[in-house]
Amino acid sequence: MQANSVPLSWYLLLSAILFALGVAGFIWRRNIITVFMSIELMLNAVNLSFVAFSYQLRQADGHIFSLFVMVVAAAEAAVGLAIILTVFKNRQTLEIDEVESMKY
């Protein structure tokens, strides 16, 4: 290993840390928009893993996967934010704890 290079495991570790931060935001935050942003953070972390493994295997397939993840995330953001708009229109709140009629 040369002095100038970065071990692949560091990339994977960074990806794991970012994923864990996304889960933490998902658990802790109660604003529905911030929860949604935490999901995007998790998707980004997984993308980093895909691209890192793609480098390791010297194949571009991982890049295609992360491209598809981006597309699905964009579609998910569009639909999810529309759902948030509808929830806000009906209940005048963005707190996830207050939207609980499907829980009981």
Add this chain to the structure above:
Amino acid sequence: MDLIIFLICSVIAVACGINLVLQKHPISAALSLVGVMGSLAVLYLLLGGAFIAAAQIIVYAGAVMVLFIFVIMLLNAGAEPAGRKRSYARLFGPPLLAIFVLLIAYAIQARLPRSEGVQFGRFTGGSPEGIGIKVFTDYLLPFEVVSVLILIAILGAIVLAHKEIR
């Protein structure tokens, strides 16, 4: 040089991620998320993914985050009020997450085969040319299916968000 850029970008990404979790105001969280995405784009470039880095900036930091900020502004979302109840998830979440990260770190160290490190410029399959060839040969069917998915998402968003005319 690679190492320095990696360290700077990963520190920015983790700091912005922590900020995303800690901030109470959605706009601050959105800005932190833009920071994470920007530094991840630089890391993609280091890994030889020129196309995916550009797509990351355009699609994520551009389109998706603008959508988020539109909704935050539209709903006039303020800082969330102080917490009232402590659920089990909020109590046991952080230690379990720490264990999760440690387990993954152990698995990476134990299972990943030894190899030479990541160096910029050694893998160029992620150029727009390489991605284009892959997308239009091996992954043509998923690519077309994804376009249908996007169409469905557009229709769903319109149906959900449109105003009832009565």
